[in-house]
Amino acid sequence: MAREATITRTTAETDIAVTVNLDGTGRADLSTGIGFFDHMLSAFARHSRMDLAVSVAGDLEVDGHHSVEDAGIVLGQALGAALGDKAGIARFGSAFVPMDEALVLAALDISGRGQLHWAVEVPFGMVGDFDTQLAREFFIALAANAGITLHMRQLAGDNVHHILEAAFKACGRALREAVAIDGALAGEVPSTKGVL
Numbered sequence: 001m002a003r004e005a006t007i008t009r010t011t012a013e014t015d016i017a018v019t020v021n022l023d024g025t026g027r028a029d030l031s032t033g034i035g036f037f038d039h040m041l042s043a044f045a046r047h048s049r050m051d052l053a054v055s056v057a058g059d060l061e062v063d064g065h066h067s068v069e070d071a072g073i074v075l076g077q078a079l080g081a082a083l084g085d086k087a088g089i090a091r092f093g094s095a096f097v098p099m100d101e102a103l104v105l106a107a108l109d110i111s112g113r114g115q116l117h118w119a120v121e122v123p124f125g126m127v128g129d130f131d132t133q134l135a136r137e138f139f140i141a142l143a144a145n146a147g148i149t150l151h152m153r154q155l156a157g158d159n160v161h162h163i164l165e166a167a168f169k170a171c172g173r174a175l176r177e178a179v180a181i182d183g184a185l186a187g188e189v190p191s192t193k194g195v196l
């Protein structure tokens with residue numbers, strides 16, 4: 001069965017559609033209205049090997065907050081829907097990703113308990129048209145709505161573009177590992193509870 005899902009969500013602040021295919025090739029079709037955010041989601045898709053389409057029409061006349069946070073919510077919901085009953089998945093994934101002087105670890109568990117543990121020191125300010133504080137908001141929303149326990153930890157880094165890009169790539173790479181079908185499980189849900 002195809003592990004893919006499309007979720008749409010409309011509020012007074014944003015109008016969002018996300019499609020994910022967990023068994024894709026990393027193809028991305030992105031239009032969030034925020035160039036740097038598209039760049040980050042492109043890196044995320046490429047290194048997760050998911051096919052990812054994200055369309056956001058948000059209230060950028062306010063700022064990017066609603067657009068980025070809500071994209072995280074809808075992407076998280078789409079990931080959860082595409083995972084279905086989680087039968088046969090590896091469940092855990094981790095990746096250290098360097099980008100020049102920056103080094104970020106993402107370690108995650110598709111646990112059903114969505115939570116972010118964030119130890120990434122992102123310099124305050126703007127990178128292009130993206131408010132650097134929004135990276136954390138995005139990952140909170142993603143983890144909460146996908147039901148993923150997500151640890152992100154910066155080991156090194158000064159340049160904010162490098163730090164953020166390493167973070168998005170690390171999360172993508174760790175997810176690729178965690179959502180992969182582990183043939184040895186023969187379709188079992190990898191939990192002593194039998195449910196994730």
Ligand SMILES: [Mn+2]
Pocket residue numbers: 039161165
């Ligand atoms: Mn870049």
